[in-house]
Amino acid sequence: DSGVTQTPKHLITATGQRVTLRCSPRSGDLSVYWYQQSLDQGLQFLIHYYNGEERAKGNILERFSAQQFPDLHSELNLSSLELGDSALYFCASSAREPGAFGQGTRLTVV
Protein backbone atom coordinates (compact mmCIF):
# COMPACT_ATOMS: atom_id res chain seq x y z
CA ASP A 1 0.00 0.00 0.00
CA SER A 2 1.57 3.27 -1.17
CA GLY A 3 -0.56 5.42 1.12
CA VAL A 4 -1.93 7.34 -1.86
CA THR A 5 -5.67 6.88 -2.36
CA GLN A 6 -7.45 7.42 -5.64
CA THR A 7 -11.15 7.22 -6.33
CA PRO A 8 -12.95 5.94 -8.24
CA LYS A 9 -10.98 2.97 -9.50
CA HIS A 10 -13.01 2.68 -12.69
CA LEU A 11 -15.12 5.20 -14.54
CA ILE A 12 -17.10 4.74 -17.72
CA THR A 13 -18.68 7.79 -19.26
CA ALA A 14 -19.90 9.12 -22.57
CA THR A 15 -18.21 11.58 -24.90
CA GLY A 16 -18.92 15.18 -24.03
CA GLN A 17 -19.35 14.47 -20.34
CA ARG A 18 -17.36 15.77 -17.38
CA VAL A 19 -15.79 13.71 -14.61
CA THR A 20 -13.84 14.36 -11.44
CA LEU A 21 -11.03 12.15 -10.22
CA ARG A 22 -9.94 12.36 -6.63
CA CYS A 23 -6.58 11.80 -4.96
CA SER A 24 -5.54 11.83 -1.32
CA PRO A 25 -1.77 12.03 -0.90
CA ARG A 26 0.31 10.01 1.51
CA SER A 27 0.31 11.39 5.03
CA GLY A 28 2.89 14.13 5.36
CA ASP A 29 3.32 14.73 1.64
CA LEU A 30 2.44 18.19 0.40
CA SER A 31 2.93 17.51 -3.31
CA VAL A 32 0.46 15.88 -5.64
CA TYR A 33 1.36 15.03 -9.22
CA TRP A 34 -1.14 13.87 -11.82
CA TYR A 35 -0.12 11.58 -14.68
CA GLN A 36 -1.93 10.10 -17.62
CA GLN A 37 -0.96 6.64 -18.85
CA SER A 38 -2.11 5.55 -22.28
CA LEU A 39 -0.91 2.75 -24.50
CA ASP A 40 0.54 5.01 -27.16
CA GLN A 41 1.91 7.84 -25.04
CA GLY A 42 3.07 6.01 -21.92
CA LEU A 43 3.19 7.92 -18.63
CA GLN A 44 2.82 11.64 -19.19
CA PHE A 45 3.00 14.34 -16.53
CA LEU A 46 -0.11 16.52 -16.37
CA ILE A 47 0.14 18.88 -13.41
CA HIS A 48 1.81 19.38 -10.03
CA TYR A 49 0.37 20.98 -6.90
CA TYR A 50 2.27 21.78 -3.77
CA ASN A 51 0.44 22.75 -0.60
CA GLY A 52 -2.54 24.07 -2.51
CA GLU A 53 -0.65 25.94 -5.20
CA GLU A 54 -0.09 24.95 -8.78
CA ARG A 55 3.63 24.45 -9.33
CA ALA A 56 3.98 23.11 -12.85
CA LYS A 57 1.98 22.11 -15.86
CA GLY A 58 2.86 19.44 -18.34
CA ASN A 59 0.92 18.07 -21.28
CA ILE A 60 -2.43 18.97 -19.82
CA LEU A 61 -5.27 19.85 -22.16
CA GLU A 62 -7.26 23.03 -21.61
CA ARG A 63 -10.33 20.83 -21.07
CA PHE A 64 -8.61 19.45 -17.97
CA SER A 65 -8.10 21.27 -14.72
CA ALA A 66 -7.05 20.42 -11.21
CA GLN A 67 -6.98 21.84 -7.75
CA GLN A 68 -5.59 20.95 -4.35
CA PHE A 69 -7.67 21.66 -1.29
CA PRO A 70 -6.59 22.79 2.21
CA ASP A 71 -6.69 19.19 3.45
CA LEU A 72 -4.24 18.44 0.59
CA HIS A 73 -6.47 16.14 -1.38
CA SER A 74 -6.58 16.93 -5.06
CA GLU A 75 -9.17 16.67 -7.79
CA LEU A 76 -8.59 16.37 -11.51
CA ASN A 77 -11.51 17.58 -13.60
CA LEU A 78 -11.86 16.35 -17.15
CA SER A 79 -14.52 17.96 -19.31
CA SER A 80 -15.89 17.65 -22.84
CA LEU A 81 -14.51 14.15 -22.83
CA GLU A 82 -13.34 12.55 -26.05
CA LEU A 83 -12.66 8.92 -26.89
CA GLY A 84 -8.94 9.66 -26.82
CA ASP A 85 -9.13 10.65 -23.17
CA SER A 86 -9.59 7.02 -22.24
CA ALA A 87 -6.56 6.15 -20.14
CA LEU A 88 -5.29 5.40 -16.69
CA TYR A 89 -4.92 8.49 -14.54
CA PHE A 90 -2.48 8.29 -11.66
CA CYS A 91 -1.65 10.65 -8.91
CA ALA A 92 1.57 10.51 -6.97
CA SER A 93 2.70 12.25 -3.85
CA SER A 94 6.17 12.76 -2.50
CA ALA A 95 8.45 14.72 -0.34
CA ARG A 96 11.04 14.49 -3.08
CA GLU A 97 10.78 12.08 -6.00
CA PRO A 98 7.28 10.80 -6.90
CA GLY A 99 7.79 7.52 -5.12
CA ALA A 100 4.24 6.84 -4.07
CA PHE A 101 1.65 6.38 -6.76
CA GLY A 102 -2.00 5.62 -6.23
CA GLN A 103 -3.68 2.63 -7.86
CA GLY A 104 -5.05 4.86 -10.57
CA THR A 105 -8.44 5.58 -12.07
CA ARG A 106 -9.19 3.79 -15.31
CA LEU A 107 -11.32 6.12 -17.42
CA THR A 108 -13.19 4.72 -20.36
CA VAL A 109 -14.98 7.15 -22.65
CA VAL A 110 -17.57 5.55 -24.87
Next chain:
Amino acid sequence: GQQLNQSPQSMFIQEGEDVSMNCTSSSIFNTWLWYKQDPGEGPVLLIALYKAGELTSNGRLTAQFGITRKDSFLNISASIPSDVGIYFCAGQPYTGTASKLTFGTGTRLQVTL
Protein backbone atom coordinates in the same frame (compact mmCIF):
# COMPACT_ATOMS: atom_id res chain seq x y z
CA GLY B 1 5.01 13.78 -25.29
CA GLN B 2 8.64 12.78 -24.96
CA GLN B 3 9.53 9.29 -23.84
CA LEU B 4 12.86 7.68 -23.12
CA ASN B 5 13.93 4.64 -25.12
CA GLN B 6 13.97 1.47 -23.10
CA SER B 7 15.18 -1.89 -24.26
CA PRO B 8 14.30 -4.58 -24.54
CA GLN B 9 10.62 -3.85 -24.99
CA SER B 10 9.74 -7.23 -23.49
CA MET B 11 11.53 -10.33 -22.38
CA PHE B 12 10.78 -13.87 -21.36
CA ILE B 13 13.26 -15.36 -18.98
CA GLN B 14 13.51 -18.48 -16.88
CA GLU B 15 13.29 -18.33 -13.13
CA GLY B 16 16.74 -17.94 -11.68
CA GLU B 17 18.19 -16.06 -14.64
CA ASP B 18 19.68 -12.59 -14.44
CA VAL B 19 17.97 -9.75 -16.30
CA SER B 20 19.40 -6.59 -17.80
CA MET B 21 17.55 -3.64 -19.26
CA ASN B 22 18.58 -0.15 -20.20
CA CYS B 23 17.24 3.27 -20.86
CA THR B 24 18.67 5.95 -23.14
CA SER B 25 17.93 9.59 -23.64
CA SER B 26 18.97 12.30 -26.05
CA SER B 27 19.04 14.73 -23.13
CA ILE B 28 21.18 14.83 -20.04
CA PHE B 29 19.50 13.97 -16.77
CA ASN B 30 20.76 14.54 -13.26
CA THR B 31 18.44 12.03 -11.63
CA TRP B 32 17.44 8.61 -12.87
CA LEU B 33 14.62 6.61 -11.32
CA TRP B 34 13.47 3.03 -11.86
CA TYR B 35 9.88 1.93 -11.23
CA LYS B 36 7.98 -1.33 -11.42
CA GLN B 37 4.31 -1.50 -12.29
CA ASP B 38 2.18 -4.55 -11.59
CA PRO B 39 -1.11 -5.09 -13.43
CA GLY B 40 -3.85 -2.87 -12.02
CA GLU B 41 -1.44 -1.00 -9.80
CA GLY B 42 0.47 2.25 -9.90
CA PRO B 43 4.24 2.38 -10.41
CA VAL B 44 6.40 1.70 -7.38
CA LEU B 45 9.76 3.38 -7.03
CA LEU B 46 12.55 0.79 -6.89
CA ILE B 47 15.78 2.74 -7.08
CA ALA B 48 16.80 6.40 -7.36
CA LEU B 49 20.17 7.50 -8.73
CA TYR B 50 21.55 11.00 -8.24
CA LYS B 51 25.13 10.97 -9.47
CA ALA B 52 26.79 10.01 -12.76
CA GLY B 53 28.51 6.65 -12.41
CA GLU B 54 26.55 5.80 -9.26
CA LEU B 55 25.76 2.13 -8.71
CA THR B 56 22.90 1.45 -6.26
CA SER B 57 21.38 -1.83 -5.11
CA ASN B 58 18.02 -2.71 -3.63
CA GLY B 59 18.02 -6.41 -2.80
CA ARG B 60 18.42 -8.34 -6.05
CA LEU B 61 18.12 -5.15 -8.07
CA THR B 62 21.09 -3.05 -9.09
CA ALA B 63 20.90 0.13 -11.12
CA GLN B 64 23.58 2.32 -12.59
CA PHE B 65 23.60 5.97 -13.62
CA GLY B 66 25.51 6.17 -16.89
CA ILE B 67 28.66 8.28 -17.08
CA THR B 68 27.30 10.28 -20.01
CA ARG B 69 24.18 11.13 -17.94
CA LYS B 70 22.14 10.02 -20.94
CA ASP B 71 21.56 6.44 -19.93
CA SER B 72 20.82 4.13 -17.06
CA PHE B 73 20.80 0.38 -16.53
CA LEU B 74 18.84 -1.98 -14.31
CA ASN B 75 19.88 -5.51 -13.47
CA ILE B 76 17.82 -8.09 -11.64
CA SER B 77 19.68 -11.11 -10.36
CA ALA B 78 18.23 -14.59 -9.88
CA SER B 79 14.76 -13.65 -11.10
CA ILE B 80 11.67 -15.03 -9.37
CA PRO B 81 8.04 -15.16 -10.51
CA SER B 82 7.07 -12.03 -8.57
CA ASP B 83 9.51 -10.03 -10.71
CA VAL B 84 6.89 -10.16 -13.46
CA GLY B 85 5.66 -6.71 -14.40
CA ILE B 86 6.58 -3.64 -16.38
CA TYR B 87 9.74 -1.77 -15.48
CA PHE B 88 9.98 1.93 -16.27
CA CYS B 89 12.94 4.22 -16.15
CA ALA B 90 12.43 7.92 -15.62
CA GLY B 91 14.74 10.89 -15.81
CA GLN B 92 14.72 14.32 -14.23
CA PRO B 93 16.87 17.25 -15.35
CA TYR B 94 17.46 18.14 -11.69
CA THR B 95 16.64 16.44 -8.42
CA GLY B 96 13.32 17.60 -7.08
CA THR B 97 11.92 18.58 -10.46
CA ALA B 98 9.41 15.78 -10.61
CA SER B 99 7.21 17.90 -12.82
CA LYS B 100 9.83 17.45 -15.52
CA LEU B 101 10.04 13.69 -15.07
CA THR B 102 10.19 11.86 -18.39
CA PHE B 103 9.31 8.18 -18.40
CA GLY B 104 10.66 5.40 -20.57
CA THR B 105 8.57 3.22 -22.82
CA GLY B 106 8.76 0.31 -20.39
CA THR B 107 10.21 -3.21 -20.38
CA ARG B 108 7.69 -5.99 -19.85
CA LEU B 109 9.25 -8.86 -17.94
CA GLN B 110 7.74 -12.31 -17.93
CA VAL B 111 9.26 -15.16 -16.01
CA THR B 112 8.76 -18.80 -16.87
CA LEU B 113 9.23 -21.48 -14.27
